[in-house]
Every structure is written in C-alpha cells, then in structure tokens.
Amino acid sequence: MTAVAPDRFPDNVDSIGRLVPVDVHFDDLDALGMLHNARYPVLVERAWTALWNERGLVFEGDWEAAGDFCNAVKELTITYVAPVLRPGAYAVHLWIERLGNTGLTYGFRFCSADGSVTHAHGTRVLVRLDPKTLRPARWSDALRASSQDLLLPQG
Numbered sequence: 001m002t003a004v005a006p007d008r009f010p011d012n013v014d015s016i017g018r019l020v021p022v023d024v025h026f027d028d029l030d031a032l033g034m035l036h037n038a039r040y041p042v043l044v045e046r047a048w049t050a051l052w053n054e055r056g057l058v059f060e061g062d063w064e065a066a067g068d069f070c071n072a073v074k075e076l077t078i079t080y081v082a083p084v085l086r087p088g089a090y091a092v093h094l095w096i097e098r099l100g101n102t103g104l105t106y107g108f109r110f111c112s113a114d115g116s117v118t119h120a121h122g123t124r125v126l127v128r129l130d131p132k133t134l135r136p137a138r139w140s141d142a143l144r145a146s147s148q149d150l151l152l153p154q155g
Contacts, residue, residue: 017095017107017150019115020047026087035084040120041076044108047092055146063131068143071126074103078122089113096150102128102136107152 022043030036052058059069084090093109103125110120130137 016152017093018051019091019093019111020051021089021091021113022047024084024087024090029087033085035119037078037080040078040080040110040122041124043090043110044092044094044122044124047094047108048106051094052146057143057146066131068128068140070129070131070137071104072129073124074127075125076122077124078120080120082117082119084110084119090119091115094150095152096147097123097152099139099144099147099151101138104128104139106150 024035024039024043028035028039028043049059057068059066063070091111091113093111093115094106095108096104096106098105104127105123105125107123108121109115109118111118128137128139129135
C-alpha cells in the first residue's frame with residue numbers, strides 16, 4: 001500500500017501538526033473485518049483528547065467549567081482511502097486548518113503508526129459554546145496558545 005496525501009495537504013505533512021498513537025481493537029472491525037466507518041471519528045476524537053490532556057487542557061465533566069470543551073460539531077467530512085484490515089497500533093495525524101473567534105476547523109489523517117500510509121482523511125468544524133446560552137463563544141487564550149504549533153501556515 002502506498003502513502004496517499006490529498007492535494008490539500010502541505011507537501012511535507014510530517015512537519016505540520018502532530019501524530020498521535022491510537023489502537024484499533026477487534027471489536028472496532030465490522031462483519032467484513034474492516035475498521036467500521038463509524039469508528040474513525042471516535043478514534044480521531046480520542047487522539048484529540050489525548051493531545052489536549054497532554055497539554056493540560058482537560059475536560060472533567062462539568063459544562064460550566066468546561067471552557068473550550070463546551071463545543072459542538074458543525075460539520076464532519078471523511079474520505080476513506082484504504083481499509084484498515086486488522087487490529088493493532090495506528091496513528092491519527094492532527095492539525096488545525098483554521099482557528100477563528102468561535103469556530104475551529106481541524107484536519108486529520110487516520111494512518112499507519114509511522115504515518116506513511118493514509119487510511120482516511122478529513123476535517124471537522126467545531127463551534128465553541130457558552131455553557132449557559134449555548135450560543136457561540138470565543139475560544140480561550142489558553143487554547144489559542146496551546147494550538148500554535150498545530151496551525152497550518154496560512155497563504
């Protein structure tokens with residue numbers, strides 16, 4: 001299987017964002033023995049959670065205190081490139097394509113553990129919410145500071 005990088009990725013995707021290890025378990029596979037399509041977003045979410053936790057941004061279940069974790073998904077796109085055919089160690093390559101006032105678009109690749117083979121790629125748009133009103137709210141300075149190395153160069 002050859003590495004696939006969609007044309008919207010930078011030429012040197014390894015220098016952008018972060019590769020986060022994830023595990024695919026036997027029960028993540030569908031009846032045909034492939035990673036079930038609904039498991040990709042779950043594994044991507046787990047990778048983001050691990051990355052934010054590593055950076056000290058932790059959600060502990062209290063929406064009033066959740067800060068940036070009080071957000072909603074506005075859009076999710078996934079393109080499946082090559083099937084995952086067995087449990088084991090994989091990775092999710094994460095980066096932020098756009099960080100606006102209240103919206104954040106991140107990109108991802110579900111890939112081999114070393115990042116050389118892309119199995120799926122996509123984007124997800126999040127909107128930060130005020131926990132009392134559920135209206136859009138500004139991302140915190142802490143998230144902005146913690147995200148700088150994940151941002152794609154603009155231009």
